[in-house]
Amino acid sequence: MLLVDGMVLYHGSYVAVEAPDLRKCRPHKDFGRGFYVTASHEQAVRFTRTATMKAIRRGTIPANTHTGYVSSFVFHLPDSLKIHEFPNADADWLRCVVAHRRQGQFPQDAEKWCNFDIIAGKIANDNTNMVITVFMSGGYGAVESSKACETALGFLMPERLKNQACFRTESALSALAFAGSEKISWQS
Numbered sequence: 001m002l003l004v005d006g007m008v009l010y011h012g013s014y015v016a017v018e019a020p021d022l023r024k025c026r027p028h029k030d031f032g033r034g035f036y037v038t039a040s041h042e043q044a045v046r047f048t049r050t051a052t053m054k055a056i057r058r059g060t061i062p063a064n065t066h067t068g069y070v071s072s073f074v075f076h077l078p079d080s081l082k083i084h085e086f087p088n089a090d091a092d093w094l095r096c097v098v099a100h101r102r103q104g105q106f107p108q109d110a111e112k113w114c115n116f117d118i119i120a121g122k123i124a125n126d127n128t129n130m131v132i133t134v135f136m137s138g139g140y141g142a143v144e145s146s147k148a149c150e151t152a153l154g155f156l157m158p159e160r161l162k163n164q165a166c167f168r169t170e171s172a173l174s175a176l177a178f179a180g181s182e183k184i185s186w187q188s
Contacts, residue, residue, distance in 0.1 A: 124163070
């Protein structure tokens with residue numbers, strides 16, 4: 001996903017989001033705390049169900065909820081933002097994801113990424129969580145080893161992963177203009 005001025009980005013949730021609020025964003029996500037969007041409408045639609053199920057488990061919404069929302073935003077690229085895009089799911093991408101998911105792991109990498117307004121790259125989705133969990137626990141060898149990294153990346157099949165972007169700062173959020181929300185319904 002190369003972020004391009006004027007592109008439409010989507011966010012799937014259990015509620016419509018007109019004005020993203022970083023205080024509501026959870027820590028320990030792939031690229032850190034931030035507002036996550038994707039250029040894939042299909043991916044955002046799939047995420048509405050995931051987000052809704054998580055909100056039901058937290059008790060945020062009623063258990064019989066079968067709807068979510070895809071909110072769309074137009075991205076206006078200002079020159080002042082610090083943006084890093086991972087073109088591929090490679091060892092650098094994997095260390096970034098692990099550094100954000102597990103505090104204290106790859107501290108040099110965590111420090112390297114903390115100054116970016118936006119980080120974009122492949123999404124480590126529910127299908128890849130098991131591989132990343134095994135990698136973080138040392139199941140493929142020492143986490144810092146290139147062999148463990150290569151093994152995990154081989155299992156991830158990165159060419160099948162969709163893209164995401166994490167808007168991590170207020171400056172980054174100001175580059176998003178709300179374009180509308182659509183209600184998504186499904187049967188359980």
